[in-house]
Amino acid sequence: MTLRQSLPPVLRQISVRAAMDVLLQEGPTSRATLAKKTGLSKQTMSEVIRALEESGWVRVNGIVSGKVGRSAITYEVAEDSGYAVGVDLGATTIRIAVVSISGSIVHESEHPTGGRAGEALIGHMHDLVEKCLHRAGIPFEKVLLGAVATPGVVDPVSGHLALAPNMAETGSLDVVRRLGEALGCEVVIENDVNAAALGETWKGCSAGLETAAFIALGTGIGLGMLVNGKLVKGARGAAGEISYLPFGADPYREDSLERGALESAIGAQGIVSRYRAAGGGEADTRQILEAAEAGEEPALSVIRETARLAALLIVSVDAMTDPEKIVLGGNVGRHPFLLSLIRAELPRLTRRMISLEPSALGPRATLIGAIAIALNQLHNALFSPQELPSEMRLPQARD
Amino acid sequence: MTLRQSLPPVLRQISVRAAMDVLLQEGPTSRATLAKKTGLSKQTMSEVIRALEESGWVRVNGIVSGKVGRSAITYEVAEDSGYAVGVDLGATTIRIAVVSISGSIVHESEHPTGGRAGEALIGHMHDLVEKCLHRAGIPFEKVLLGAVATPGVVDPVSGHLALAPNMAETGSLDVVRRLGEALGCEVVIENDVNAAALGETWKGCSAGLETAAFIALGTGIGLGMLVNGKLVKGARGAAGEISYLPFGADPYREDSLERGALESAIGAQGIVSRYRAAGGGEADTRQILEAAEAGEEPALSVIRETARLAALLIVSVDAMTDPEKIVLGGNVGRHPFLLSLIRAELPRLTRRMISLEPSALGPRATLIGAIAIALNQLHNALFSPQELPSEMRLPQARD
DNA sequence: ATTTATGTTCGGCACCTTGACGAACTATAA
DNA sequence: TTATAGTTCGTCAAGGTGCCGAACATAAAT
Numbered sequence: 058m059t060l061r062q063s064l065p066p067v068l069r070q071i072s073v074r075a076a077m078d079v080l081l082q083e084g085p086t087s088r089a090t091l092a093k094k095t096g097l098s099k100q101t102m103s104e105v106i107r108a109l110e111e112s113g114w115v116r117v118n119g120i121v122s123g124k125v126g127r128s129a130i131t132y133e134v135a136e137d138s139g140y141a142v143g144v145d146l147g148a149t150t151i152r153i154a155v156v157s158i159s160g161s162i163v164h165e166s167e168h169p170t171g172g173r174a175g176e177a178l179i180g181h182m183h184d185l186v187e188k189c190l191h192r193a194g195i196p197f198e199k200v201l202l203g204a205v206a207t208p209g210v211v212d213p214v215s216g217h218l219a220l221a222p223n224m225a226e227t228g229s230l231d232v233v234r235r236l237g238e239a240l241g242c243e244v245v246i247e248n249d250v251n252a253a254a255l256g257e258t259w260k261g262c263s264a265g266l267e268t269a270a271f272i273a274l275g276t277g278i279g280l281g282m283l284v285n286g287k288l289v290k291g292a293r294g295a296a297g298e299i300s301y302l303p304f305g306a307d308p309y310r311e312d313s314l315e316r317g318a319l320e321s322a323i324g325a326q327g328i329v330s331r332y333r334a335a336g337g338g339e340a341d342t343r344q345i346l347e348a349a350e351a352g353e354e355p356a357l358s359v360i361r362e363t364a365r366l367a368a369l370l371i372v373s374v375d376a377m378t379d380p381e382k383i384v385l386g387g388n389v390g391r392h393p394f395l396l397s398l399i400r401a402e403l404p405r406l407t408r409r410m411i412s413l414e415p416s417a418l419g420p421r422a423t424l425i426g427a428i429a430i431a432l433n434q435l436h437n438a439l440f441s442p443q444e445l446p447s448e449m450r451l452p453q454a455r456d
Numbered sequence: 457m458t459l460r461q462s463l464p465p466v467l468r469q470i471s472v473r474a475a476m477d478v479l480l481q482e483g484p485t486s487r488a489t490l491a492k493k494t495g496l497s498k499q500t501m502s503e504v505i506r507a508l509e510e511s512g513w514v515r516v517n518g519i520v521s522g523k524v525g526r527s528a529i530t531y532e533v534a535e536d537s538g539y540a541v542g543v544d545l546g547a548t549t550i551r552i553a554v555v556s557i558s559g560s561i562v563h564e565s566e567h568p569t570g571g572r573a574g575e576a577l578i579g580h581m582h583d584l585v586e587k588c589l590h591r592a593g594i595p596f597e598k599v600l601l602g603a604v605a606t607p608g609v610v611d612p613v614s615g616h617l618a619l620a621p622n623m624a625e626t627g628s629l630d631v632v633r634r635l636g637e638a639l640g641c642e643v644v645i646e647n648d649v650n651a652a653a654l655g656e657t658w659k660g661c662s663a664g665l666e667t668a669a670f671i672a673l674g675t676g677i678g679l680g681m682l683v684n685g686k687l688v689k690g691a692r693g694a695a696g697e698i699s700y701l702p703f704g705a706d707p708y709r710e711d712s713l714e715r716g717a718l719e720s721a722i723g724a725q726g727i728v729s730r731y732r733a734a735g736g737g738e739a740d741t742r743q744i745l746e747a748a749e750a751g752e753e754p755a756l757s758v759i760r761e762t763a764r765l766a767a768l769l770i771v772s773v774d775a776m777t778d779p780e781k782i783v784l785g786g787n788v789g790r791h792p793f794l795l796s797l798i799r800a801e802l803p804r805l806t807r808r809m810i811s812l813e814p815s816a817l818g819p820r821a822t823l824i825g826a827i828a829i830a831l832n833q834l835h836n837a838l839f840s841p842q843e844l845p846s847e848m849r850l851p852q853a854r855d
Numbered sequence: 856a857t858t859t860a861t862g863t864t865c866g867g868c869a870c871c872t873t874g875a876c877g878a879a880c881t882a883t884a885a
Numbered sequence: 886t887t888a889t890a891g892t893t894c895g896t897c898a899a900g901g902t903g904c905c906g907a908a909c910a911t912a913a914a915t
Contacts, residue, residue: 068467068870068903074848081851089861098905099862126860127912160851259850268691280776284688291778292667301775301806303768304703308805317775369702376700376716377679377776379690406707407700429850436848447846449473449835451658451828452480452559467870467903488894497872498895525893526879 069105070442072097076105077114077440080134081159085118087129106132113138114158114439134159139201141435142186142240143427145249146207146232148276151182152424153189158201160432164193165424179232183239202438203236203244204431206252206423208277211294216246245434249273250297251288252426253386253416254281259429262417263382270380271422272299274367274390276325278317282378289378300324302373305366323366325389332359342389350394363389364398371399371413372406386416468504469841471496475504476513476839479533480558484517486528505531512537513557513838533558538600540834541585541639542826544648545606545631547675550581551823552588557600559831563592564823578631582638601837602635602643603830605651605822607676612693617645644833648672649696650687651825652785652815653680658828661816662781669779670821671698673766673794674786675724681777688777699723701772704765722765724788731758741788749793762788763797770798770812771805785815 075095080086086094092102109115109132116135122128136157145152148170155164166189173181182205190197209218218232237244254271263269271281280297282289289296300317306327308318321327325342332338332345337355340348348356367390371383385396396415403411416422474494479485485493491501508514508531515534521527535556544551547569554563565588572580589596608617617631636643653670662668670680679696681688688695699716705726707717720726724741731737731744736754739747747755766789770782784795795814802810815821 066902067470071466072903074846078848082849083852087861100864100906101904103862104903122913124860125858125914127862127914129861266691282777284683285686287684289683289777292665292780293778295778295808296776298775298778301771301808303771303805308768308771314805314807369707372700372702372707373772374776376697377695377773378681378688379692379694379697381691406702406713408713409694409700433848433850436851441846441848447473447840449477449832449840450481451832452835453482465869471870486894499873499897500871502895503870521880523893524881524891526881526895528894 074440085131085133087131141431142203144205145424156428202431202435204427205246206249206427213290213294249423250279251281253422255429256422256426257384262414266381268381271384273387275387346392368402382412473839484530484532486530540830541602543604544823555827601830601834603826604645605648605826610693612689648822649678650680652821654828655821655825656783661813665780667780670783672786673789745791767801781811
């Protein structure tokens with residue numbers, strides 16, 4: 058079931074890649090049109106398809122007739138030839154999705170963490186993934202790649218979790234290795250907000266854009282960015298850690314150094330405690346948002362201030378990276394009332410037109426992003442020539 | 457003298473690219489070692505080199521003997537086979553460099569703008585470029601690409617100048633077309649700070665890094681970023697417009713909307729007027745910096761505050777994009793006293809290790825960056841297969 | 856029957872590789 | 886000094902792979 062038999066038949070790999078690309082993008086296609094779209098000759102395409110069919114990645118889809126001329130045999134990516142698993146490993150919820158190699162979601166489910174952490178959490182996730190695969194009727198061997206999205210900083214070199222604020226013990230454990238052993242395939246890990254950014258750019262409201270940002274406002278706050286179609290991860294995987302932007306609260310305070318100035322202002326905890334300080338009593342962010350929308354006073358000004366600070370954040374993101382669109386997500390960020398307040402605030406802070414929208418995928422954004430990562434990685438591993446740095450490097454400075 | 461005779465013999469192009477890449481990176485090389493480094497066979501390499509030699513891009517460099525075995529003929533990129541021109545079109549200074557295709561600088565010079573602007577400025581630049589080429593003894597036909605770096609927002613779609621704060625009239629004029637006509641070749645344009653970021657990453661103190669940031673503090677303030685080795689330009693070319701970050705001054709003020717809150721605080725004008733307001737009288741930033749270093753009081757606190765705000769900026773950049781290194785440039789930013797103040801301030805604002813360094817190229821950073829852009833573009837145009845999107849896209853969302 | 860589009864067969868070409876070999880040079884020992 | 890061994894460079898010849906264009910067979914609508 059493997060495609061590359063020996064080493065570089067580079068040219069064929071390029072052709073295979075081109076064919077798969079069209080098949081994945083546009084669904085069932087005949088060899089003739091495939092040839093047109095890729096620019097390859099018809100009979101090269103026949104050979105490519107034959108190889109793909111023999112190795113099982115592609116199968117006959119049907120016969121298209123009704124148009125003038127000979128009816129065409131269309132081919133499609135064989136759904137059941139391989140699967141990827143995406144996991145959104147959150148603080149309170151684990152979401153799991155199984156996706157076929159062609160990109161359709163076969164199974165999606167949501168489970169409470171039940172307060173588990175560390176080793177117990179990883180074990181639980183492991184059990185859940187197994188259960189999902191079983192329920193979807195997919196044998197383990199068919200799972201070719203896994204992606205886990207989780208809060209925390211992911212080391213871009215090792216791919217391991219370096220710092221997981223909301224999952225205290227988990228940090229040191231090797232999530233990747235554990236799940237990899239269980240699934241018997243490669244597993245990659247990514248920051249949850251980065252994944253969400255990618256998710257929205259795949260199937261959400263920033264779909265198809267090359268340059269987009271996703272801001273999550275919730276328990277924690279975070280930023281995910283795509284530049285030139287790729288995630289911005291940062292040298293140490295800490296890109297998008299906007300908690301530490303130096304406004305919203307006094308950046309010199311101990312608390313700001315610890316949790317971040319901005320997060321202590323507009324993170325969930327910050328909102329709750331500002332509400333309490335304003336005499337609003339005990340309430341969670343949802344309740345405060347609802348009270349604010351109803352016009353109740355301590356809540357309204359707390360949320361107003363939250364919106365004001367969020368607007369500052371948005372203006373900052375826009376100034377630094379000029380995304381085509383900024384998507385607001387997270388439990389707090391998604392709330393329409395907050396969004397309307399932020400939208401009203403923006404023109405007071407900038408003359409630029411900022412395209413701001415609420416997450417279209419809602420709580421699923423991170424999960425969809427995890428799937429996207431897994432799928433993309435899988436497609437590249439299977440169908441892309443491995444070594445081809447097509448851009449030239451700058452000449453070595455030798456003077 | 458052109459390489460691609462007809463349509464894509466893709467495979468050969470890949471081989472040519474590989475050979476040129478090694479020759480450019482490592483200088484004179486024999487065919488045998490070239491074969492080893494590229495992984496191609498000696499035979500193929502001989503053919504590739506023959507083609508490159510016949511078309512004039514490569515020539516014999518010499519004979520290496522003294523080692524065991526037959527002595528080798530080494531080949532090198534033919535310096536005089538093509539040139540690129542880089543221009544730093546600043547507000548007060550025009551810098552021009554001519555660089556050979558192999559990356560060595562043939563001619564570099566600096567000229568005052570003499571207060572010219574708009575059409576007059578462009579004409580002047582044009583004359584200067586001609587003069588430089590003449591002085592360097594390079595015929596026009598040998599110039600294959602030009603790159604202009606200039607303040608202002610460069611539209612990534614059209615490549616044209618959209619907004620040039622320090623060159624009022626110039627904005628509407630078509631710099632690219634004018635110089636292109638004069639030189640008879642393609643000309644690209646880029647923001648000056650972006651170019652400087654690239655320059656430092658080519659030959660400066662962030663050399664070789666994939667992820668780096670350059671902050672220019674001077675007449676204006678700006679940020680250039682490289683992520684995954686590529687410039688971050690933004691959807692509308694406005695990435696790095698940190699003037700508009702909402703701190704340093706009240707972001708709601710009319711002035712902040714116009715010129716940007718942060719720029720009105722730590723841009724040259726802002727520093728000068730804060731100094732004046734503190735009773736320091738008339739002085740330019742250089743004088744204020746010197747006075748501050750000498751410990752004179754109104755200057756010292758003005759510069760202290762500038763350093764404090766610059767530190768906030770640096771922490772913001774670090775939080776958002778986590779670069780491996782942040783380089784400080786510009787007339788103000790390069791000053792060692794300011795740098796030491798900023799370095800002292802950083803630990804009070806963050807626990808992260810931020811690698812901050814002064815520009816190694818100084819006022820040449822933008823020019824070197826312009827050269828880098830021109831060279832890279834040229835190499836890709838000449839020696840890289842044109843159509844090869846090696847990364848696979850995500851499948852179209854079809855559900 | 857004509858037209859039009861699909862898919863296959865065939866001949867040819869471009870490119871790459873392998874293995875063998877001659878050329879050129881150093882090192883070493885008689 | 887001279888011969889011999891060992892190493893590396895570069896070329897030649899043979900063989901394979903993959904691509905293309907053209908011609909052709911196939912199949913369906915008009």
